[in-house]
Amino acid sequence: MPSVLPDGEPMPEDGALPAHALQSAGERPLGFYLHVPYCATRCGYCDFNTYTASELRGAGGVLASRDNYAGQVVEEIRLARKVLGDAPRPVRTVFVGGGTPTLLDAGDLVTMLAAIRDEFGLAEDAEVTTEANPESVDPAYLATLREGGFNRISFGMQSARQHVLKVLDRTHTPGRPEACVGEARAAGFEHVNLDLIYGTPGETDEDWRASLDAAIGAGPDHVSAYALIVEEGTQLARRIRRGEIPMTDDDVHADRYLIAEDVLSAAGFHWYEVSNWATSDAGRCLHNELYWRGADWWGAGPGAHSHVGGVRWWNVKHPGAYAAALRAGRSPGAGREVLSDEDRRVERVLLELRLREGVELALLKPAGLAAAERALSDGLLAAEPYAEGRAVLTLRGRLLADAVVRDLVD
Incomplete structure (x- = not known):
């Protein structure tokens, strides 16, 4: 979730949508995005709406506690049911992102998913994904998620090289993401993704090939590979501006993309979106395809964005403000626009x-x-x-x- 919210018109306190947004709603796929805004540490390149424990101290800190967060998201899911009406509308995809969703107890993630199932029902072939930090899960955690209804998981690998991870301020140990793929498979996950980033300052072609080889060797059925974007206001941007590390240019990004296409294609992965490859159509991320095809989705959590029937809206950013709105019986929406x-x-x-x-x-x-x-x-x-x-x-x-x-x- 981006850290900067757009301008827009005020959101009604009850979250009500214009009547036209709900016309023929049952004919459109519906997905849910659940944003978990907590991180153990802040990665130097990250510009998402996330918070560490120290950043949540002070005003709103109690309301923003991880301990009661699942209950707050459940309240927004219940609000979604009221806003979208009583007509049957089984949810096609659920995606839990962050932040680091797996900083929450596995039971909390299952609780949020259960609320969607209780309020809306899940489509028979629903895709249910969570992102995960490799260091925040173990076999027992993964087993709880799988038993609770999750069937797809996405691990943030980024790189197989320690010096590259250090520039990104990533805290996981090289090799741990690959091990997680095996643990997820053993827990029964049908679909597993590894996220990679290319173009990090100091990364070489050899480093990038090593990361691709390590990812492929782990046995996922999906790989996402994104060019590093240096966002203003991040620690990485400040380091580059001070001359501590060099900026990667567009030609390097292009070369790395061609390497990714070559290596992934040779290993049986096929591109289906510019930055995403899967071994089969079944391995494609259906939730992201809802975004790309303009379907309906409800984003729950601080800063989360939603879209239903040509109306787009976004929630307040801070977890404390988000919790306060729900506690007061108000929509946490900060603004909206009618497209x-x-x-x-x-x-x-x-x-x-x-x-x-x-x-x-x-x-x-x-x-x-x-x-x-x-x-x-x-x-x-x-x-x-x-x-x-x-x-x-x-x-x-x-x-x-x-x-x-x-x-x-x-």
């Missing part, structure tokens, strides 16, 4: 172009279609899908995805 048809068209182009299936050319305006023709001529879009009415990025197009999509949305 216009043009807003939704632009977002579809922005997000769907990143997918392996691409975006329908029919969504493009004349200027966007002209840009698509140029991108096709430049080898940034694939010819066969284009002939069938879809814009699909080539490998070279993926390297320039941000620039391509900027042209297509015109």
Whole structure:
């Protein structure tokens, strides 16, 4: 969850949505994102809405305690049921993210999931994921999650090299994420992801290949690989500004992405979104696809964002303010925006172009279609899908995805 909230109109105290947002709601997939804002330490590159214990001392600290957090999220899930109405709407995906969700007791995560099951029901083939720090789980913890209904887990690996982890201020031991994959499999998890980051200052091509090899060797069915983004206000940005470590340039990021595509493809992983690879369609992250395809999701927790029927809203950031709103019987929403048809068209182009299936050319305006023709001529879009009415990025197009999509949305 990003740490900066956008501007918007006020959120109704009861969280009510405009009537049009709920029209035909039962025909759209519904997901839940549950944000756990706690971390043991703050990673130097992280700009998410997270808090360490020392940052929660003082005003609002009692209300923001990890000990009662699950109960607060359950209250928001009950609010969601009131806002979305009584019509049957089984939840298709649940994703618990952070922060470090696994700093909570495993039973707390199961309790939050049980509230969704009780209020909405889960689809028969629901995908239920939690993120996990490799050092915060063990076989017993994982077994409790699996018995409680979780069937997918995502471990933050980032790198297999100690010196790279040190620059990122990651605290786990190299080798521990790989061991976690085996423990998750033994606990019965059907789908396991490893998150990697490339382009860290001081990382070499050899380091990156070693991280990819270690991740693949662990046996996950999904790998996410993201270029390091240096966010203003982070410790990493301050270190780079002081000249302590160098900034990684875009050419290095491009080279590392090509290495990832080469190594992962050779190991049987196939890209389905610019930064995500899976060994099969069943291994794709369905929850993220809800985001990319503009479906409905409810984000519970401090700073969490939601979207239902063209209305997007976001919660107050601080855990203390979040808890206080729920205790007072109010929605924790800080603001919202009602998306216009043009807003939704632009977002579809922005997000769907990143997918392996691409975006329908029919969504493009004349200027966007002209840009698509140029991108096709430049080898940034694939010819066969284009002939069938879809814009699909080539490998070279993926390297320039941000620039391509900027042209297509015109």
